Amino acid sequence: MSEIDDIRVQNLTRLYTIMLLNTSKSATGYSILKRLARDLGKTASPTYVYDFLKMLKAKGYIKDVKTSKTKRSKGYYLTSSGKEFVSRVLLRFNNLIELSIQSKIKICASCGVKLYEDYYTEKIGDEELNFCCTHCAKAYRSEYHQK
Numbered sequence: 001m002s003e004i005d006d007i008r009v010q011n012l013t014r015l016y017t018i019m020l021l022n023t024s025k026s027a028t029g030y031s032i033l034k035r036l037a038r039d040l041g042k043t044a045s046p047t048y049v050y051d052f053l054k055m056l057k058a059k060g061y062i063k064d065v066k067t068s069k070t071k072r073s074k075g076y077y078l079t080s081s082g083k084e085f086v087s088r089v090l091l092r093f094n095n096l097i098e099l100s101i102q103s104k105i106k107i108c109a110s111c112g113v114k115l116y117e118d119y120y121t122e123k124i125g126d127e128e129l130n131f132c133c134t135h136c137a138k139a140y141r142s143e144y145h146q147k
């Protein structure tokens with residue numbers, strides 16, 4: 001699978017969600033929301049978290065924990081391709097952090113590509129952000145308003 005069709009993890013809610021899935025045996029959307037609130041002091045939108053879990057499930061990165069007695073979901077766990085996805089994301093984050101420290105290169109806040117002379121700046125919330133193009137700014141803006 002190419003990087004382009006992969007699920008993007010571009011905010012703390014998504015990053016923390018996959019980290020929790022990576023360190024727990026299984027996690028429900030509800031437990032993830034509770035941990036986000038407790039550990040990050042952040043109230044994430046339940047719809048946002050559940051939609052992200054749905055995306056992960058559709059990609060085959062997570063599966064429901066099956067219980068024989070009840071039909072209710074006991075949570076999700078990472079599949080082996082899900083674990084590979086988490087490694088890819090963490091590697092990318094590490095690379096981005098290193099890059100930005102080493103060379104102070106600006107990166108697109110939406111897709112993470114390096115920005116040279118030509119880039120687009122937009123104020124979102126109360127932050128001036130840099131993007132490679134207006135499409136990325138638009139994508140970021142719609143994500144931002146969902147949070």
Ligand SMILES: [Zn+2]
Pocket residue numbers: 108109110111112113131132133136
């Ligand atoms: Zn971009």
